Amino acid sequence: MKKLLFVLSIAVFIAAGCSNKNSRKIIAAGVIDGNIIHVKSGTSGIIDRLNAEEGRIVSPADTLVYIDYKKIENQIQELRIQEKSIILKRTALVEKQKFLNQRLSYLSDQVNKLRRLSKHDAVSEDNLKLTDLKKKEAETSLFDLQVQLKNSDLELNRIRLKREYLLLLKRDHIITAPVKGTILEIFSRRGEQVFPRDMIMDILASTGLYAEVFLEEEEVNSLALGDTAKIFIDGVDQEVNGVVSYFGKKAEFSPKYIISEKERKNLLFQVKVAINPNSAKSVKIGQLVTVVFSGRDRKPEDN
Known part of the structure; x- marks a missing residue:
């Protein structure tokens, strides 16, 4: 039939x-x-590795092409070093903040105590003014330190956002199979320069x-x-x-x-x-x- x-x-x-x-x-x-x-x-770059050959059956997420991303890795490593340095400085600032809070609390108590005593002429006016000046200096130092902490937090956020951007950029340098299928033809080989939207291969x-x-x-x-x-x-x-x-x-x-x-x-x-x-x-x-x-x-x- x-x-x-x-x-x-x-x-x-x-x-x-x-x-x-x-x-x-x-x-x-x-x-x-x-x-x-x-x-x-x-993206643009030189093909560093090509894990593909014509006729090969691939599955979704199989890694097929690595476009050289050494420069991106170096930038990410540099950001990691900057992040560690800022975290160490921030840790020191937090410890200093604890000390200044304790000092400010002590000086505030002293000023209040001296004010009560000065009403009965138990202490001199100069002693009260000197202690109050030290309290204001501690307040100023604490304010400056809080500004430094805020700036360090902003810098950390900036570094982390830049690192996320670089990781996304690195992801563009790694090409995976979009579907399950068979590689029909490969147009670019290892060592070749490619640019955005350049054809790499066809998958059926x-x-x-x-x-x-x-x-x-x-x-x-x-x-x-x-x-x-x-x-x-x-x-x-x-x-x-x-x-x-x-x-x-x-x-x-x-x-x-x-x-x-x-x-x-x-x-x-x-x-x-x-x-x-x-x-x-x-x-x-x-x-x-x-x-x-x-x-x-x-x-x-x-x-």
Whole structure:
């Protein structure tokens, strides 16, 4: 039966162009295509490592390319050193703050005590003024120290934000597989300079294979999304299952304006038939195929 369909499809393709109009079955010649993901560089630099080869099956998050990021690592290390230095200085400032708080508390108590005694002439006025001056000096020192602590916190935040930025920049230098699939072609190699949006490689998504055919409008109207179809690969005694997954929005191979109804009947529309993932392993891009659809009879009220 499969061989008979192959012979029939070839005969129909030669004699009638793409389809068999005399039956509910629609037979069309087509080709296997797929959802090809273009992996591009997100930054500029020299490719340091390439963990990829054509034909390799990859999974999401597999690391494929390392673009040299030594300069970024050096900047991150420099920021770590600055951060440690500021943290050490800040620790010393916090200890000094504790001392100044204790001193200010002591001087405040002394000033209050001397003021009570001065009311009874138990201490001199100069002694009170001297102690009060020391209290104000402690307050000033504590204020200056709090400003230093605030500035150190701001500097730490600035360093940490810059480090986060550099880590994001470093992430752009590491390219991972966006989908599960097979590497079709590699365009850039180790040691080569790349720039943003430069092509690195193409990956064929494992679930993105489909048969592409072109049908007349009348044939397209008898199909619906989700309709099943049989796909026969030329030269291979094998039948692959598929479902209609896409109808072209515009007619192909036509002038801008079509006046004649006869001409409109000859327009072709793109149709894609998604291939069952379980059968995808035996199907390759570029293979010629014959696709057999089971079209529906159109009723007058459908028009």
